[in-house]
Amino acid sequence: xxxxxxPTIEICNxxxxxxxxQALRGVSFAVEQGSIHGFVGPNGAGKTTTLKILATLLKPxxxxxxxxxxxxxxxxxxxxxxxxFMPDHFSLxxxxxxxxxxxxxxxxxxMDVQERTRVVGDVLALxxxxxxxxxxxxxxxxxxQQRISLARxxxxxxxxxxxxxxxxxxxxRARIELMEIIRELRRMGKTIFISSHILSELAELCxxxxxxxxxxxxxxxSMSGLNHRDGEVADYLLTLAEEHPAVEAALRKVxxxxxxxxxxxxxxxxxxxxxxxxxxxxLLRAALDSGxxxxxxxxxxxxxxxxxxxxxxxxxxxxxxxxxxxxxxxxPMPQSGGPS
Amino acid sequence: xKLPALALFERSLRLETRSALMCWSRTGPLxxxxxxxxxxxxxxxxxxxxxxxxxxxxxxxxxxxxxxxLAGLSYFASAITEEKEEMMLGLLRMTxxxxxxxxxxKSTSRLVGSLLLLLVQVxxxxxxxxxxxxxxxxxxxxxxxxxxxxxxxxxxxxLFSVVFRxxxxxxxxxxxxxxxxxxxxxxxxxxxxxxASSHGVNIQRGVWPALTAIIGFWRAATPSNRLGEIFxxxxxxxxVGFQVASNLVLGVLLFLLAWLVFDWCTRExxxxxxxxxxxxxxxxxxxxxxxxxxxxxxxSWKDFTFISGGRFGLILKFGVVALLVALVNLIALExxxxxxxxxxxxxxxLIWTSxxxxxxxxxxxxxxxxxxxxxxxxxxxxxxxxxxxxxxxYRKVAGALAGTLPLLAGFVLGVxxxxxxxxxxxxxxFKEPIAFGMFIVAILQFILFLHLTAFLSLIIKRGALPLAxxxxxxxxxxxMMFFGIIxxxxxxxxxxxxxCLFTVMICVVTTVVLHCAIGLRLARAAAEE
Numbered sequence: 001x002x003x004x005x006x007p008t009i010e011i012c013n014x015x016x017x018x019x020x021x022q023a024l025r026g027v028s029f030a031v032e033q034g035s036i037h038g039f040v041g042p043n044g045a046g047k048t049t050t051l052k053i054l055a056t057l058l059k060p061x062x063x064x065x066x067x068x069x070x071x072x073x074x075x076x077x078x079x080x081x082x083x084x085f086m087p088d089h090f091s092l093x094x095x096x097x098x099x100x101x102x103x104x105x106x107x108x109x110x111m112d113v114q115e116r117t118r119v120v121g122d123v124l125a126l127x128x129x130x131x132x133x134x135x136x137x138x139x140x141x142x143x144x145q146q147r148i149s150l151a152r153x154x155x156x157x158x159x160x161x162x163x164x165x166x167x168x169x170x171x172x173r174a175r176i177e178l179m180e181i182i183r184e185l186r187r188m189g190k191t192i193f194i195s196s197h198i199l200s201e202l203a204e205l206c207x208x209x210x211x212x213x214x215x216x217x218x219x220x221x222s223m224s225g226l227n228h229r230d231g232e233v234a235d236y237l238l239t240l241a242e243e244h245p246a247v248e249a250a251l252r253k254v255x256x257x258x259x260x261x262x263x264x265x266x267x268x269x270x271x272x273x274x275x276x277x278x279x280x281x282x283l284l285r286a287a288l289d290s291g292x293x294x295x296x297x298x299x300x301x302x303x304x305x306x307x308x309x310x311x312x313x314x315x316x317x318x319x320x321x322x323x324x325x326x327x328x329x330x331x332p333m334p335q336s337g338g339p340s
Numbered sequence: 341x342k343l344p345a346l347a348l349f350e351r352s353l354r355l356e357t358r359s360a361l362m363c364w365s366r367t368g369p370l371x372x373x374x375x376x377x378x379x380x381x382x383x384x385x386x387x388x389x390x391x392x393x394x395x396x397x398x399x400x401x402x403x404x405x406x407x408x409x410l411a412g413l414s415y416f417a418s419a420i421t422e423e424k425e426e427m428m429l430g431l432l433r434m435t436x437x438x439x440x441x442x443x444x445x446k447s448t449s450r451l452v453g454s455l456l457l458l459l460v461q462v463x464x465x466x467x468x469x470x471x472x473x474x475x476x477x478x479x480x481x482x483x484x485x486x487x488x489x490x491x492x493x494x495x496x497x498x499l500f501s502v503v504f505r506x507x508x509x510x511x512x513x514x515x516x517x518x519x520x521x522x523x524x525x526x527x528x529x530x531x532x533x534x535x536a537s538s539h540g541v542n543i544q545r546g547v548w549p550a551l552t553a554i555i556g557f558w559r560a561a562t563p564s565n566r567l568g569e570i571f572x573x574x575x576x577x578x579x580v581g582f583q584v585a586s587n588l589v590l591g592v593l594l595f596l597l598a599w600l601v602f603d604w605c606t607r608e609x610x611x612x613x614x615x616x617x618x619x620x621x622x623x624x625x626x627x628x629x630x631x632x633x634x635x636x637x638x639x640s641w642k643d644f645t646f647i648s649g650g651r652f653g654l655i656l657k658f659g660v661v662a663l664l665v666a667l668v669n670l671i672a673l674e675x676x677x678x679x680x681x682x683x684x685x686x687x688x689x690l691i692w693t694s695x696x697x698x699x700x701x702x703x704x705x706x707x708x709x710x711x712x713x714x715x716x717x718x719x720x721x722x723x724x725x726x727x728x729x730x731x732x733x734y735r736k737v738a739g740a741l742a743g744t745l746p747l748l749a750g751f752v753l754g755v756x757x758x759x760x761x762x763x764x765x766x767x768x769x770f771k772e773p774i775a776f777g778m779f780i781v782a783i784l785q786f787i788l789f790l791h792l793t794a795f796l797s798l799i800i801k802r803g804a805l806p807l808a809x810x811x812x813x814x815x816x817x818x819x820m821m822f823f824g825i826i827x828x829x830x831x832x833x834x835x836x837x838x839x840c841l842f843t844v845m846i847c848v849v850t851t852v853v854l855h856c857a858i859g860l861r862l863a864r865a866a867a868e869e
Contacts, residue, residue: 100628108638
């Protein structure tokens with residue numbers, strides 16, 4: 001595989017146990033270069049453990065973890081040079097000023113004074129903290145401290161950013177601004193691996209996502225793949241002006257239709273079909289031909305919130321999903337609700 | 341019916357009762373009794389001394405006295421400051437709990453736990469009567485002394501814990517006041533006598549009798565003085581003496597004072613980090629990282645500046661050495677022995693002052709160098725730097741050691757002033773293998789102590805330094821005693837040389853184990869953040 005096509009992160013069959021508690025059970029997924037990859041899961045799912053292994057802070061007990069093709073155990077120094085990790089807590093020297101703090105990390109990464117001055121200026125500009133560069137960190141607000149944490153991660157210009165709950169505890173403005181910074185970082189060519197509980201923001205931000213639950217991957221792949229249940233089956237909702245019993249039989253006759261259900265008392269039908277065998281236009285034609293008066297016909301797209309709820313529902317058995325990003329297999333899941 | 345003031349107190353007691361650590365800690369005194377009892381009994385059987393019961397009681401009581409003092413510097417001094425450091429005091433104050441309830445819940449519960457640790461020993465210490473040389477009254481009086489002293493120390497530490505923002509400052513002030521209380525009266529009495537004799541003052545007139553009486557009360561209030569009386573043969577005094585009464589009264593007054601100042605000192609929630617103005621003077625300033633500082637030397641710079649105190653710390657340490665030397669000279673002049681102020685005298689004072697302050701600074705830095713990173717959760721950021729954990733540690737240590745340069749300068753200046761004395765000392769050491777061995781053992785024990793302190797600071801939240809002192813003191817003394825007995829009873833031909841060699845081996849092995857354990861523990865702590 002050429003370096004340009006090589007995934008930034010490759011995790012294969014990763015296991016990790018804390019005393020008696022199994023935190024990760026055969027986690028496998030990959031993250032493409034230059035993407036924003038969301039990492040979601042309920043509390044205790046194993047997200048932070050995975051992040052710490054990627055950041056070389058924890059050693060994997062079983063399985064392989066590669067970052068830029070480098071093993072996180074054998075080649076940890078090079079992984080650290082290419083990676084920036086922002087933990088879910090403030091990791092700040094509160095007695096330093098903002099400039100001192102960033103200057104310190106710049107020096108520790110081996111930058112000379114000219115380079116440090118330039119880089120510190122750049123990251124302060126990017127995080128909009130230039131005006132506070134000579135202030136003590138302990139006097140800054142939570143949002144500003146979060147920005148300083150992000151600025152610190154950027155000092156050595158890493159290609160991969162591992163962000164653990166970067167927006168937690170921030171006010172809406174600070175959160176929006178942080179998301180803008182993250183988008184800007186993607187435009188700069190960085191790969192961003194972001195763990196968060198704020199699903200609506202992740203849905204807008206991410207190109208791909210991994211959903212983790214009880215130490216197992218429930219889904220890993222593109223956002224569009226998640227939204228459309230899987231690559232082969234599509235769900236549509238047909239809404240009629242009034243009840244028309246003949247339409248159900250007409251829809252069932254269309255080749256490729258898997259299922260027609262009536263989800264509500266309203267005159268609506270939910271149709272699932274094989275994309276390869278039929279087209280939504282044929283369904284619409286069949287419904288019209290049956291004499292029904294149609295008021296709505298739209299694809300059912302699941303939001304990340306809904307997918308998260310479905311995939312992490314108690315009782316759903318863990319299903320390990322292949323790491324391939326293009327056609328992610330999806331575990332069996334309960335029927336989702338109405339249209340988005 | 342539950343009193344609101346006792347709610348937190350009751351909760352703390354319940355938690356302590358359930359805590360496995362507290363359960364195990366109560367077995368500590370029993371282990372201590374066994375460790376004290378065995379060598380004393382062996383030595384008494386070997387006919388090396390009489391009255392083993394008295395020796396046993398003395399050992400136990402003095403050890404307890406040291407432990408109570410150390411507890412004052414950690415366990416009691418952190419009663420309120422730990423809440424301040426974790427920004428929890430404000431939340432406690434927002435509840436229905438008043439200041440008395442908080443003080444009782446945070447401090448008095450600790451006092452009760454410690455009282456239990458003392459009381460659990462009493463049935464076993466009664467063995468001293470069977471061993472001989474001591475009476476029940478002496479046991480009762482000595483444990484009464486300890487209980488009263490414990491009450492005093494707890495409330496003194498509580499007061500400083502209320503007044504100061506962080507445990508380090510509270511512990512430092514507790515230590516200073518306790519040292520003044522315990523040994524200050526010797527100095528005061530000595531100064532009074534010397535001043536009177538050198539200035540021809542009649543101490544029977546004017547304010548002198550009152551001053552003498554105050555010094556007398558001060559001396560009588562100290563546990564060391566009281567224990568000296570109790571351990572005298574034929575002690576028939578009251579079981580509860582002036583020391584007990586005075587310590588209890590002082591303890592109550594200190595508690596009341598802590599209560600009075602509680603609202604005033606804790607009204608605002610303040611950051612527990614060391615106030616920067618002490619070190620730097622301004623709240624905002626430009627980066628002071630030297631331009632040429634690149635690579636892992638930056639880590640050393642950070643620890644030199646923030647653990648060792650930086651340039652301000654250098655000046656401060658130099659100032660402390662100068663001040664102490666000046667003080668010794670002043671005392672020498674005031675006590676009429678000005679003729680001793682010679683080059684040799686100044687050299688010796690400089691050497692010893694520098695050595696003592698260096699040891700104190702290194703011990704404090706060992707307790708803080710890794711603890712501060714854990715406290716502010718900055719270890720993960722540091723460990724993510726492209727350096728190995730051992731290299732990171734050595735760089736940090738190098739930075740902290742750089743802060744002791746003025747002390748080294750003081751030491752070198754002392755050596756320059758008395759080169760012949762230093763030469764004689766070195767000659768004596770290298771001439772006698774035993775002396776050389778003892779010298780090496782002393783250095784190794786100090787290195788071991790620093791490692792132990794650093795390691796403990798990684799596994800316990802506070803009190804690493806006092807605990808390391810206690811472990812080193814107890815471990816060291818019992819190690820020496822045990823092997824002394826083994827070698828003397830066993831009749832080995834090695835004698836002191838063999839003990840020395842064995843001690844060196846034990847010190848080296850333990851230090852290496854702790855050295856590796858620190859690295860492993862640091863990596864684990866970084867992952868646990």
